[in-house]
Amino acid sequence: MAEKPDIESSLTPHVTYFNVRGRAEVIRILLEETSTPYTERRITIDEWPLLKSNFTFGQIPVYEEGDFLLNQPNAIYRYLGRKFNLYGDSTLEHVRCDMVQETxxxxxxxxxxxxxxxxFEKIRDEFEKDELPVLLTRVEDLLASNPIRSGFWVGSRLSFVDIIAWHFLDYVRPFSLQTLQQFDKLCQFKERIEGRPRIKAYLQSSRRPKTLTVSLSPFGGTPETS
Ligand SMILES: N[C@@H](CCC(=O)N[C@@H](CS)C(=O)NCC(=O)O)C(=O)O
Incomplete structure (x- = not known):
């Protein structure tokens, strides 16, 4: 007898978050890349104080498929990796996905x-000069350590951690494009991901939130980062 699936996969995903990229952007891009129709609720920062207590952990993003509800963005990303078969092709690749995700x-x-x-304004220059190049060197070394050298972070094809990696690089971009540009392999990777037709269409669409974070952040909620 066929096993009953534990989640009804035909239900339309619903994502609740603020109207910013933030921790929901990887979720949105995974749904876009897989041509999965989804609905969203984008909460404004003014609405949030009244709504916060309605959420189990008082935090968002929240991902729903009917009665199935997930908190914690990294659990949501892993779930989507499993759901869409974007989690490597072997135990070794699976665990490399986990390691890359944690990084x-x-x-x-x-x-x-x-x-x-x-x-932020006081420490910005020092971070850009000293810490960011070290961080990006480590990240680029990790990309190069994929034994298959496919240009993806894991194995020979796209996995959910490529979208996480892309999102991180896109998070660095408005802060210091000139630093990012010193890392050829990271830039090539970034261009390949954003050249994928469905991702490209999403990035160019009005569906995409305009800023990285809400306007309360000293960096990220301004047009500089749009
Ligand atoms: N444990 C999660 C928490 C998710 C989270 O921090 N959500 C933030 C937005 S990115 C939030 O809901 N902030 C509003 C609040 O805490 O009141 C994580 O570390 O990513």
């Missing part, structure tokens, strides 16, 4: 911490 959790936290630091 970008750390990298994103480093940069996110900077963007939200009230002393």
């Amino acid at each position: 970008f959790v750390d990298s994103q936290n480093t940069l996110g911490g900077l963007y939200w630091n009230p002393d």
Whole structure:
């Protein structure tokens, strides 16, 4: 007897987040790349204080398929990797996806911490000169360590961590394009991902939020980052 699927895969995903790229952007791009229709609720920063307590962890993004509800963005990304068969082709590739994902959790936290630091303007130059090149060197070395050398982060084809990596690089771009441009392999990777037809169409569409973060952030909520 065929096993009953534990999640009804035909249900339309629904994503709740702010009207910014932030932690929902990887989710949106994975849905776009896989041509998956989805609906969204984009909460304004003014609405948020009243709505926060309605969410289990008081935080978003939240991903839903009918009654199935997921919190925690990295769990959502892994779920979509499994759902769309974008999680490597072997146990080794699967675990490399996990390792790459964790690397970008750390990298994103480093940069996110900077963007939200009230002393952002004071520490910006030093971070750009000293810390960012070290961070990007590590990240580029990790890309080069894929034994298949496919230009993807894992194995020979797209996986969900490529979208995470792309999003991180796009998060660096408005902060310091000139630093990013010193890393050829990262730039080539970034161009390849954004050249994929469905991703390209999304990036050019009005569906895409205009800023990285909400306007409360010292860096990220301004037209500089659009
Ligand atoms: N544990 C999650 C939490 C997700 C999260 O931090 N969400 C933020 C937006 S990016 C949020 O909901 N902030 C509003 C609040 O905490 O009131 C993570 O580390 O990514």
